[in-house]
Amino acid sequence: MSEAAPIRPIPADQVGEWAYEADVVVAGFGVAGAAAAVGAAQSGADVLVLERTGGWGGAAAMAGGFIYMGGGTPVQKACGFEDSVDDMKAFMKAALGPGTDDAKIDVYCEGSVDHYHWLADECGVPFKMSFWGEPGWEPPADDGLQYSGGENSAPFSTTIRPAPRGHIPQMQNKRESAERGGGYMLMKPLTDKAAELGVRSEYDMRVQALIVDADGRVVGLRAKQYGKDVDVRARRGVVLATGSFAYNNQMLESFAPKMVNRPAASIEEHDGRAIQMAQAIGADLAHMDAAEVAYFCDPQLFTRGILVNGRGQRYINEDTYPGRVGQATLYENQNQSFVVIDEAAYEEGASRPTATPELRHRPTWVAETVEELEAEMGLPAGALQSTVEVYNRHAEQGVDPLFGKKAEWVKPIGTPIAAIDMRGLTGGFTLGGLRTSVDSEVLHVTGDPIPGLFAAGRCTAGVCAGGYASGASLGDGSFFGRRAGISAAKN
Ligand SMILES: Cc1cc2nc3c(=O)[nH]c(=O)nc-3n(C[C@H](O)[C@H](O)[C@H](O)COP(=O)(O)OP(=O)(O)OC[C@H]3O[C@@H](n4cnc5c(N)ncnc54)[C@H](O)[C@@H]3O)c2cc1C
Numbered sequence: 001m002s003e004a005a006p007i008r009p010i011p012a013d014q015v016g017e018w019a020y021e022a023d024v025v026v027a028g029f030g031v032a033g034a035a036a037a038v039g040a041a042q043s044g045a046d047v048l049v050l051e052r053t054g055g056w057g058g059a060a061a062m063a064g065g066f067i068y069m070g071g072g073t074p075v076q077k078a079c080g081f082e083d084s085v086d087d088m089k090a091f092m093k094a095a096l097g098p099g100t101d102d103a104k105i106d107v108y109c110e111g112s113v114d115h116y117h118w119l120a121d122e123c124g125v126p127f128k129m130s131f132w133g134e135p136g137w138e139p140p141a142d143d144g145l146q147y148s149g150g151e152n153s154a155p156f157s158t159t160i161r162p163a164p165r166g167h168i169p170q171m172q173n174k175r176e177s178a179e180r181g182g183g184y185m186l187m188k189p190l191t192d193k194a195a196e197l198g199v200r201s202e203y204d205m206r207v208q209a210l211i212v213d214a215d216g217r218v219v220g221l222r223a224k225q226y227g228k229d230v231d232v233r234a235r236r237g238v239v240l241a242t243g244s245f246a247y248n249n250q251m252l253e254s255f256a257p258k259m260v261n262r263p264a265a266s267i268e269e270h271d272g273r274a275i276q277m278a279q280a281i282g283a284d285l286a287h288m289d290a291a292e293v294a295y296f297c298d299p300q301l302f303t304r305g306i307l308v309n310g311r312g313q314r315y316i317n318e319d320t321y322p323g324r325v326g327q328a329t330l331y332e333n334q335n336q337s338f339v340v341i342d343e344a345a346y347e348e349g350a351s352r353p354t355a356t357p358e359l360r361h362r363p364t365w366v367a368e369t370v371e372e373l374e375a376e377m378g379l380p381a382g383a384l385q386s387t388v389e390v391y392n393r394h395a396e397q398g399v400d401p402l403f404g405k406k407a408e409w410v411k412p413i414g415t416p417i418a419a420i421d422m423r424g425l426t427g428g429f430t431l432g433g434l435r436t437s438v439d440s441e442v443l444h445v446t447g448d449p450i451p452g453l454f455a456a457g458r459c460t461a462g463v464c465a466g467g468y469a470s471g472a473s474l475g476d477g478s479f480f481g482r483r484a485g486i487s488a489a490k491n
Pocket residue numbers: 027028029030031032033050051052053056057058059060061062063064065066067068183205206207208241242243244264265266267269270271273429456457458459470471472473474475477
């Protein structure tokens with residue numbers, strides 16, 4: 001590490017002058033930082049947020065806006081869905097593992113309806129009481145609810161009562177201005193609320209290292225502002241909320257090598273710095289190999305076809321959450337994937353509304369028979385033919401005994417037939433980070449909380465340990481961010 005940016009903790013007695021001071025100092029003004037700031041200010045603390053860029057927002061303000069909430073929220077009820085805390089827990093523990101932090105999932109689910117009311121009623125985040133039920137990464141318009149984790153498809157739907165839990169803040173001009181989508185409509189009210197509560201913010205302030213007193217307590221942060229080192233004192237606590245390590249190739253090589261050079265749905269400020277700063281004082285880590293993996297194709301297309309790997313074999317039910325498709329493609333199928341679809345199904349899918357027209361790829365190969373298509377794709381003779389023959393044999397009866405795709409999407413594949421080359425078309429962001437308690441205290445490798453240090457968002461390991469559901473990131477970032485602020489304020 002260069003001398004210009006020391007990552008080692010700085011002893012408090014070496015600080016000459018405190019340039020800024022507050023009860024609670026928050027690093028990063030994305031979703032976790034904003035929720036922490038509001039939580040701390042509502043608990044009576046004087047709060048200062050330090051943000052590296054020129055404004056609030058982070059990845060969150062660019063996000064589609066899914067927030068994973070359930071257990072019977074007003075939107076779920078208004079849209080006619082029954083949900084319970086137990087069903088939500090069961091789904092999250094099954095889908096977001098293996099190795100989930102069950103204590104975290106328990107408090108997250110038990111507090112979810114309250115979290116909804118905090119966001120909607122106290123912070124003013126708008127939610128429209130309407131449901132989008134077609135395949136897609138996001139709703140194409142301003143609907144407030146969608147299945148966002150594969151709850152209503154195999155392998156979960158038969159054992160856990162499904163409910164949609166992807167809540168999206170109501171957005172305006174989504175088509176005209178994607179930047180003002182659901183994520184913006186989460187961040188604008190949250191940061192307005194922070195300002196209303198008197199939260200101060202300093203921009204162009206790049207946090208570099210923790211300041212620690214002689215007892216090992218975190219009492220501040222050193223940051224670089226306009227090329228100068230400045231020291232910021234935190235009277236009660238520091239909250240780290242600077243995002244993932246999706247843009248730190250060295251950390252990716254060490255912890256999540258399949259994600260090297262594959263960042264998506266993140267921003268280049270996600271450089272893992274906060275994780276390393278806390279590691280330097282003994283912080284523990286969790287789930288550093290986990291990642292959200294997007295599959296860059298419009299689900300309106302591939303749900304109506306089949307997905308095959310580099311050997312021409314199906315590998316997943318195509319009606320599941322597209323993030324599960326991404327993980328299965330990258331982790332289990334060497335990032336080799338093709339969408340195989342007949343002309344009628346392609347035309348139907350392409351005519352349906354979508355939030356992601358840019359992912360509606362034209363076919364790479366088109367053929368009159370499966371045999372011809374297989375040859376054009378360069379697959380061994382018979383590989384794709386046997387896949388399509390088996391699929392069609394069962395599809396005639398409307399079933400998919402191999403992967404359990406729902407009957408509504410199971411139709412024999414006819415001709416003309418096409419394939420879209422999806423090899424290599426995945427990307428995403430890391431889910432691992434600092435190990436924290438349910439109250440967002442950063443835990444030392446001994447298991448004890450590090451005095452004065454709290455964290456939330458993608459610099460921490462949240463509710464996802466391996467699997468992912470859309471909304472889990474803005475969900476746990478806002479939920480545990482708020483708790484981080486409250487804990488720091490009470491510290
Ligand atoms: C296009 C897109 C779509 C997405 N859709 C969804 C979705 O629908 N649902 C969902 O749950 N997630 C979604 N995500 C992911 C989600 O936005 C992030 O995972 C989430 O914002 C992480 O929260 P965070 O607070 O940890 O990080 P951020 O929201 O990115 O905030 C981190 C902040 O810290 C700042 N920072 C970084 N380093 C420093 C430093 N050294 N000093 C000071 N400040 C620093 C950054 O500039 C940033 O403002 C999407 C992301 C993108 C880009």
